[in-house]
Amino acid sequence: MTVEVWNTGRHLHSFFNWCHNMDYLFTPATLDRLNSGKLIQPAAKTGKLLPVARDPVTGEFVEIAKIFYQSTNATLSDRGVLGLLAGVAGGGSVQPLVAPVYVTLAPLQLAQTHQGFQKIYRMFNCLKINLAVMQATVAVIGVGAVSSAVLSAVNFDQVLKIREEAKHQKLKIKDGFIDLRHILKDRGVEVIQQIFQVAHDSNFEKHRQKLVNGYDVFSKAVKRCQSALTLPDIKLRNSEINSGRDMLFQALKIYDNPSLLEAVSAAGLIRKMECVWVIEQAIALTFELQRAYDKASDRLLGLQSKIRQELLTVVKGCQSESELDFLFPEATRILGHDLSVIEFWQNEVDWMQTLSPKEQHQLASLDRLSNDNLRTNVHTTFAVLAAEPALYDNLKQKSHFLSLRDQLAFAVSPELRGEYEFYVSQQAIATGYQALAASSWQEISDLTLTNLYYFFQIRDDSTENYPSDH
Numbered sequence: 001m002t003v004e005v006w007n008t009g010r011h012l013h014s015f016f017n018w019c020h021n022m023d024y025l026f027t028p029a030t031l032d033r034l035n036s037g038k039l040i041q042p043a044a045k046t047g048k049l050l051p052v053a054r055d056p057v058t059g060e061f062v063e064i065a066k067i068f069y070q071s072t073n074a075t076l077s078d079r080g081v082l083g084l085l086a087g088v089a090g091g092g093s094v095q096p097l098v099a100p101v102y103v104t105l106a107p108l109q110l111a112q113t114h115q116g117f118q119k120i121y122r123m124f125n126c127l128k129i130n131l132a133v134m135q136a137t138v139a140v141i142g143v144g145a146v147s148s149a150v151l152s153a154v155n156f157d158q159v160l161k162i163r164e165e166a167k168h169q170k171l172k173i174k175d176g177f178i179d180l181r182h183i184l185k186d187r188g189v190e191v192i193q194q195i196f197q198v199a200h201d202s203n204f205e206k207h208r209q210k211l212v213n214g215y216d217v218f219s220k221a222v223k224r225c226q227s228a229l230t231l232p233d234i235k236l237r238n239s240e241i242n243s244g245r246d247m248l249f250q251a252l253k254i255y256d257n258p259s260l261l262e263a264v265s266a267a268g269l270i271r272k273m274e275c276v277w278v279i280e281q282a283i284a285l286t287f288e289l290q291r292a293y294d295k296a297s298d299r300l301l302g303l304q305s306k307i308r309q310e311l312l313t314v315v316k317g318c319q320s321e322s323e324l325d326f327l328f329p330e331a332t333r334i335l336g337h338d339l340s341v342i343e344f345w346q347n348e349v350d351w352m353q354t355l356s357p358k359e360q361h362q363l364a365s366l367d368r369l370s371n372d373n374l375r376t377n378v379h380t381t382f383a384v385l386a387a388e389p390a391l392y393d394n395l396k397q398k399s400h401f402l403s404l405r406d407q408l409a410f411a412v413s414p415e416l417r418g419e420y421e422f423y424v425s426q427q428a429i430a431t432g433y434q435a436l437a438a439s440s441w442q443e444i445s446d447l448t449l450t451n452l453y454y455f456f457q458i459r460d461d462s463t464e465n466y467p468s469d470h
Helices: 028-035 081-089 114-141 148-153 157-167 189-199 202-228 234-254 266-287 293-316 321-352 357-369 387-398 401-412 416-430 444-463
Strands: 052-053 059-062
Touching: 028 052, 028 148, 028 189, 028 234, 059 189, 059 202, 059 357, 081 266, 081 357, 114 148, 114 189, 114 202, 114 266, 114 357, 148 189, 148 234, 148 293, 148 321, 157 321, 266 293, 266 387, 293 321, 321 387, 387 444, 401 416
Parallel strands: none
Antiparallel strands: 052 059
């Protein structure tokens, strides 16, 4: 079959048809050899293929693929919002929101290779920018309820724009915060007034100072780790990374403190959590830089679990339609894309544990010689999927607030469906709606299930409020 392959600055979807929706793009010559069986792709213990082509006879690594991320639709049910999202996306690539932007084999490139050093250095810088952007939006949201106009000014799309501006040094980071008044000036007077009010809010000020302190510790930790990479002495390098990691744990303690921003809305809470996730990624990276792959893997596994648990807390705490409008695209992006990045990272870390020092050295040499263009690798900026807002608008037309919130909760934690399925079945039988007592719930969408659930909830309330006379 004919398969299009990666070309400079492009990503072509037809490749996915060749390799079971794998998101790796090899050169034409390597692809031909993979198709003919002359080369193979190694797999992680999960069975996930890795972005490397290897000679099965000699064991030599031949090429490291270009990579981009698509939705984790292999594990998502078509009945839910993420299944719908994956379907309308067509396997398209998007920019992760909170996950790292340099992953593939970067820790193999240490101080002895300039290119590799630049990859890791920039990855740390990207984490610093992510943290500053996230907490800058917290400073706009403030403590307590906030209007839909303010939330839309710091929503998912805006975060990506702000982050790009910061990456290109068009926005300055001061004390861990970015003054967003200039970039948000076209969002209306209400937004600028909100920024001014939060800046002079005594309730927020105590939290702001903690964030300033936390960012200062995080920034110094990152600089220490970056400096460590330039040290030729491995023992001294590891000692400096250890010290940097200790500081990262200090920053994590500040940001992950339950008393920090305890009165914020669901929108503010998710931003606070995203700050914590950034620091967790930096900690995992320090372990990987020291080739402590088992510890790095444990951190990444724990981070995936933490993200799901905390996302569920945020979704369940959502109190208004405007908050849900804010959360929905962000949560689906994190679930459908960021978690796939972190899962891929963990798979790669697990695989690295199986390689000998000689094999690791050969991989590092191969990547150094591959003339990898930093502008066209994992961190390529992808456009936001146009299908996401259309999907959400369509769901809003067919659902009310509580139903839509529950659909998002199901996407985070699919096992929550069981309670709803049982309730609807029992109510359908009790009220004579036998056709609604599904025999196979796998065929029933989250949209239909939640709407049925609230149909019977409203019916129950009506019966209780207006009992029939006997």
